[in-house]
Each structure stands twice: as C-alpha cells, then as structure tokens.
Amino acid sequence: MSPAAVRPEPGPALLALYDDALPQVYGYLLARCGRRALAEDLTAETFLAAVTASRRHPPPAMNVGWLIGIARHKLVDHWRATEREERGLRAVEEITETFEDPWEEHVDAVVAREVLDTQTALHRAALTLRYLDGLPVGEVARALGRTVHATESLLSRAHAAFRRGYSDGVR
Structure with missing residues (x-):
C-alpha cells in the first residue's frame, strides 16, 4: 500500500474541534440572521460541508476560523436562494x-x-x-x-x- 493510500482519518480531528466550535459557529450565524431555526439549520449545513471538505487531499487546516468561513458561505448561499425566490415573485x-x-x-x-x-x-x-x-x-x-x-x-x-x-x- 502506498503512503498516499494510508492517510489518517480526518474525522477525529473534526470531532474534537466540533465541541469547541459549535457555540461559536452557531453564535456567528444567529447574530447575523436573527432566527434560531435558521441558525441551527445553517450550523448543521456548515458542519456537513466541513466533513466533506475534511475528506479532500490534503485536508484543510481545521480550526474555528475555517468553520466560520464555511458558515459565512452557507449564510450567503441561503440569502442568494431566498433572493432568487423573492425575485421570482416580484413583478416591480x-x-x-x-x-x-x-x-x-x-x-x-x-x-x-x-x-x-x-x-x-x-x-x-x-x-x-x-x-x-x-x-x-x-x-x-x-x-x-x-x-x-x-x-x-x-x-x-x-x-x-x-x-x-x-x-x-x-x-
């Protein structure tokens, strides 16, 4: 087996970061969107995206700042989707x-x-x-x-x- 094939699983590192980062990511999102349910959904999407990103080779440097960056992108994506829906309904x-x-x-x-x-x-x-x-x-x-x-x-x-x-x- 080649050294590239034997990589440490990034999951434990992300799991260790999760406990520290969860309140910060959720707080960041809640402060910007003002709705608990939306902040919870976006927090979940953030961590799902982090899991996907952690499986890339090489894995990104996992830290709270990286997760906040993902959260920012998820929030912007949410606003873009909402805007597209509203634009479809607006005639003026x-x-x-x-x-x-x-x-x-x-x-x-x-x-x-x-x-x-x-x-x-x-x-x-x-x-x-x-x-x-x-x-x-x-x-x-x-x-x-x-x-x-x-x-x-x-x-x-x-x-x-x-x-x-x-x-x-x-x-």
Missing part, C-alpha cells in the same frame, strides 16, 4: 436611489434587527457582510457573485431602504 423593479450621506445617528439594535428582517435577502446579505462583518466592498461583491460597481449600487439601495424602514419604525 426596485427604485434606485443613490446619495452620499454618512448616517451617523445612534441606531437602536432591536429596531435595526426588525428593519433588517423586512429587507430583501440580497439587501440583508449586502448590509450584513459590509457593516456587521466589516468586509470591504470588493469582498462583499465576491461573496455575492457580483461586480464591485453592482455591489456599490446594491449597497446604496440597501442602505436607503434600511434607512427608510428604520425611520418608519422609530416613529
């Missing part, structure tokens, strides 16, 4: 608004979460990746599979929609 195009004004108001986290939940999946994804995860626009564009210019426009529309929803919710 969104009105594009562009303006440059830094919104420096104090934002109530509870109202902000409620307003974010009312946004389209694509707007939620863009706003979360940009402002909660702190990713630069280029990385947000890559995560969403869009060009940088399209992502800038999307962020502008999403910011305007969030701002309108937040202003309506505070009153």
